[in-house]
Amino acid sequence: MGDLFWNKVAGVIIGGLLLVMVIREIGGILFPTPPAGELAYPVDADLLAGSGAPVAVETGPVDYGLLLANASASAGERIARRCVACHTFNQGGSSLQGPNLWNVIGRAAASYEGFNFSAGMRNYGAVWGFQNLDEYLENPRAYVPGTAMAFAGIRNQSDRMDLIAYMRQQADNPAPLPDPLPEEEDEASAENGEAVENGEAAENGTAETGDEAEAEEDEAGEDADDDDGATEEAEDETEDNGEEE
Numbered sequence: 001m002g003d004l005f006w007n008k009v010a011g012v013i014i015g016g017l018l019l020v021m022v023i024r025e026i027g028g029i030l031f032p033t034p035p036a037g038e039l040a041y042p043v044d045a046d047l048l049a050g051s052g053a054p055v056a057v058e059t060g061p062v063d064y065g066l067l068l069a070n071a072s073a074s075a076g077e078r079i080a081r082r083c084v085a086c087h088t089f090n091q092g093g094s095s096l097q098g099p100n101l102w103n104v105i106g107r108a109a110a111s112y113e114g115f116n117f118s119a120g121m122r123n124y125g126a127v128w129g130f131q132n133l134d135e136y137l138e139n140p141r142a143y144v145p146g147t148a149m150a151f152a153g154i155r156n157q158s159d160r161m162d163l164i165a166y167m168r169q170q171a172d173n174p175a176p177l178p179d180p181l182p183e184e185e186d187e188a189s190a191e192n193g194e195a196v197e198n199g200e201a202a203e204n205g206t207a208e209t210g211d212e213a214e215a216e217e218d219e220a221g222e223d224a225d226d227d228d229g230a231t232e233e234a235e236d237e238t239e240d241n242g243e244e245e
């Protein structure tokens with residue numbers, strides 16, 4: 001082993017490293033890395049943002065008639081405990097941090113005498129009904145920007161319905177419940193009608209329930225004069241259905 005042995009070893013190692021670096025550089029120049037395109041696994045930006053916004057599952061309008069008919073005011077009274085730090089619900093109850101809520105359904109927002117409402121609520125100014133109350137209680141500050149009600153909201157729809165059913169009762173004259181949406185009515189009337197078994201209507205085996213009910217009505221009311229034109233409509237539909245067969 002000569003004096004320069006370790007120098008040579010070091011030279012070989014350093015030379016090797018240099019070579020690797022040079023090859024990498026050349027490789028980078030010859031085969032440039034394509035710019036990052038779309039993510040192979042796209043991530044939902046909303047999820048990353050963690051907005052926590054409820055995902056809307058309902059399609060179509062909310063059927064308040066149906067929901068409220070099935071709501072429980074006594075369960076709602078328990079949910080109202082979340083409000084009593086700031087509100088009274090009883091007749092003549094005093095206003096606390098928030099206004100007294102007796103008769104609130106049917107009352108114009110921010111109209112309660114002697115309560116100092118926020119500008120946001122005064123600007124809102126609509127009359128409280130089932131739907132806007134529901135939307136307000138789900139997320140007060142999103143629904144009435146600038147509201148002074150420091151309450152996060154009730155995300156659970158059936159809890160809100162129970163609460164609103166209770167609030168409706170805290171009134172001199174509880175507001176009438178809205179009618180359920182028409183489809184529900186059709187189903188109900190089709191249910192209580194006898195199954196369409198005989199006569200022309202039976203030929204429309206494929207007709208929808210609503211049509212069945214109408215067609216049946218048509219049969220029954222053929223000679224009744226109080227039939228307000230529905231007969232003709234039903235006949236038309238019967239013909240249409242017949243053609244399809």
Ligand code: HEC
Binds near residue numbers: 080087110133150
């Ligand atoms: C931290 C206190 C607080 C809590 C808790 C609270 N509220 Fe309120 N609420 C207020 C205040 C303050 C206002 C007045 C809002 C404004 O002026 O913007 C208000 C306003 C309202 C209004 C509008 C009243 C009107 O006359 O226009 C309704 C309805 C209402 N609250 C219902 C509820 C219900 C139901 C709950 C329970 C689920 C609840 N609040 C919980 C403080 C509260």
